[in-house]
Amino acid sequence: MSDTARPAAAPPRRGLLETLQIDTRLLGMIGAFVVLCLAFNLVTDGRFLTPRNVFNLTIQTVSVAIMATGMVFIIVTRHIDLSVGALLATCSAAMAVTQTIALPQMLGLPLGHPAIAPVSIVVGLAVGTLIGAIHGWMVGYLTIPAFIVTLGGLLVWRNVAWYLTSGQTIGPLDPTFQLFGGTNGTLGEFWSWVLAGLAVLAAAWAIFNGRRARQAHGFPVKPLWAEAALTAIIAAAILGFVATLNAYQIPANRLRQMFAARGEAMPEGYAAGFGLPISVLVLIVVAVVMTVIARKTRFGRYVFATGGNPDAAELSGINTRMLTVKVFALMGFLCALSAVVASARLTFHSNDIGTLDELRVIAAAVIGGTALAGGIGTIWGAILGALIMQSLQSGMAMVGVDAPLQNIVVGSVLVAAVLIDIIYRRRTGGR
Amino acid sequence: MATPLVELRNICIAFGGIKAVDDVSVDLYPGEVVGLLGHNGAGKSTLIKCLSGAYRMDSGEIRIDGRPVEINNPRDARALNIECIYQTLALADNLDAAANLFLGRELVTRFGFVDEARMEAETRRIMQRLNPNFRKFAAPVKALSGGQRQSVAIARAVYFNARILIMDEPTAALGPQETRMVAELIQELKRQGLGIFLIDHDIHAVKELCDRAAVMKNGQLVGVVRCADVSEDDLLGMIILGKMPEHLAV
Numbered sequence: 001m002s003d004t005a006r007p008a009a010a011p012p013r014r015g016l017l018e019t020l021q022i023d024t025r026l027l028g029m030i031g032a033f034v035v036l037c038l039a040f041n042l043v044t045d046g047r048f049l050t051p052r053n054v055f056n057l058t059i060q061t062v063s064v065a066i067m068a069t070g071m072v073f074i075i076v077t078r079h080i081d082l083s084v085g086a087l088l089a090t091c092s093a094a095m096a097v098t099q100t101i102a103l104p105q106m107l108g109l110p111l112g113h114p115a116i117a118p119v120s121i122v123v124g125l126a127v128g129t130l131i132g133a134i135h136g137w138m139v140g141y142l143t144i145p146a147f148i149v150t151l152g153g154l155l156v157w158r159n160v161a162w163y164l165t166s167g168q169t170i171g172p173l174d175p176t177f178q179l180f181g182g183t184n185g186t187l188g189e190f191w192s193w194v195l196a197g198l199a200v201l202a203a204a205w206a207i208f209n210g211r212r213a214r215q216a217h218g219f220p221v222k223p224l225w226a227e228a229a230l231t232a233i234i235a236a237a238i239l240g241f242v243a244t245l246n247a248y249q250i251p252a253n254r255l256r257q258m259f260a261a262r263g264e265a266m267p268e269g270y271a272a273g274f275g276l277p278i279s280v281l282v283l284i285v286v287a288v289v290m291t292v293i294a295r296k297t298r299f300g301r302y303v304f305a306t307g308g309n310p311d312a313a314e315l316s317g318i319n320t321r322m323l324t325v326k327v328f329a330l331m332g333f334l335c336a337l338s339a340v341v342a343s344a345r346l347t348f349h350s351n352d353i354g355t356l357d358e359l360r361v362i363a364a365a366v367i368g369g370t371a372l373a374g375g376i377g378t379i380w381g382a383i384l385g386a387l388i389m390q391s392l393q394s395g396m397a398m399v400g401v402d403a404p405l406q407n408i409v410v411g412s413v414l415v416a417a418v419l420i421d422i423i424y425r426r427r428t429g430g431r
Numbered sequence: 432m433a434t435p436l437v438e439l440r441n442i443c444i445a446f447g448g449i450k451a452v453d454d455v456s457v458d459l460y461p462g463e464v465v466g467l468l469g470h471n472g473a474g475k476s477t478l479i480k481c482l483s484g485a486y487r488m489d490s491g492e493i494r495i496d497g498r499p500v501e502i503n504n505p506r507d508a509r510a511l512n513i514e515c516i517y518q519t520l521a522l523a524d525n526l527d528a529a530a531n532l533f534l535g536r537e538l539v540t541r542f543g544f545v546d547e548a549r550m551e552a553e554t555r556r557i558m559q560r561l562n563p564n565f566r567k568f569a570a571p572v573k574a575l576s577g578g579q580r581q582s583v584a585i586a587r588a589v590y591f592n593a594r595i596l597i598m599d600e601p602t603a604a605l606g607p608q609e610t611r612m613v614a615e616l617i618q619e620l621k622r623q624g625l626g627i628f629l630i631d632h633d634i635h636a637v638k639e640l641c642d643r644a645a646v647m648k649n650g651q652l653v654g655v656v657r658c659a660d661v662s663e664d665d666l667l668g669m670i671i672l673g674k675m676p677e678h679l680a681v
Contacts, residue, residue, distance in 0.1 A: 301537060305530070306523075308526055312534070313534070315505050
């Protein structure tokens, strides 16, 4: 018990980072990401960090990032899901068939009817959740290893998708549905600013509310200036991000079409920015909800406890089998949500949608610090991981790196990132 | 004498063809510590896991306060105020002390979210009582010493008002000072009227801490003796030879 006595002695001088209590891991990842972006920006003569490219980068990341948040829970509970790309394809196929064939022909709703998008999305989410739950049941109750269940699932669902559509590409999809794709559905400058403002207020409230709760119980809190600085940094990041997205101007042709669709003429010299894409908004909502689930609900607690020590969780009265079903069902739900975004971005469903996404998703979660041994992982880490992967890929494409070399680099980065993580954990005594 | 708190009656459990516990009956009274002794594989842990819900017995009966009960899983055991402190410390290494203490029984806010601040406050309060030196409330329990981890495990049992406590080698990984702390704690819990099953290899500790000792060998009960009636050598003889000491044999 010698180690408990030490803090009682004169408190050691604390560094800036310690006072701010910022996760050094998070800082390291953000640092790596910033360096990566600046490097690409330098090599591409400033083409990498243009509003246009930032916009594209974010909408390209959304689909993988949404699934990566679910993969965190899967990996934290010591499982794996190799079927997410195939599941995405089945959900996408189910939704495409619902909106272009089932609803118009069976219920007589024409393409473009306001009920089509919501109904098909609900169908897709139900399909994804159900399939995920079946995976979870096989893993949890039948005790088949998740690796095998989802490896089988990879083959099964990829080809169920094929059967659903008879192997055909289905499109164009419903216009309302396409709003979830990115470029086709953005909030515009005004609402993006409104949302950014709300986000800043929410972040500030969360930080100071947490502080108040700790003070109420008499726990130590960070100095006020540290909380204020943290809030300021978060606010600057949110506002900067939205300002960048707003700065990406909608092309004049497209604006003219938009005005023509409403039967108006475009005023001379009119310009408008895209603003926040709806798909990115979906990702932000997923990120917030998943973070709350992970940290503030019993379910989230149990996910991490089960990953840390499955026997302890079971002995504490946690129904770990049912927990497995729920975790996989959640993964299925998120795959379906990704399917909405991915197919809406393409504006059609194709057979190869989501191919190799399982590897991108797992890589994103792992680069983001999720440990395959279980028990450790964060939602923001997985999203940042997805962003880093996508930046690498599109940055190299922009520089003109050969396609095979791109994959070689991405693969090497994955392995190197995990190595750095292992070394970091060893140095800091494993947190 | 009053009704026993726990009656284990004719418990049998077999794995494959091997009878791990063969027709064993033991009682436990309130405010009593009963030691379970025996070699590795004698069946002590297996017997007690039937009470904690980790295993399901093949036949036999468990009575609590004289009433027969069904214990099919750890949740059933908890509902009967049976708490266990396992040899392998059933703690989730990646979570902090408060999260472990409340694992499976989290305090929640009005909105159904886990109330971290309140759980930490409660944890600080109970640790103040059990182990005043404990300060690492924010660190995952992986970073704690053996004694600190043990005090988290004990705090969990104490906090939820256990009536029946099962301790499986609670001092196996501890230094002398920490062992003394656990011994004092057992005395304190006894005074509060808990019934405690203590599984241990250390005959000396059992003789010191327990009122009675039940000795098992090869899945069968050798006998139950009052610790005051026997010497440490007698107990050792029971464990090795599987026979009651001569002055007690009928």
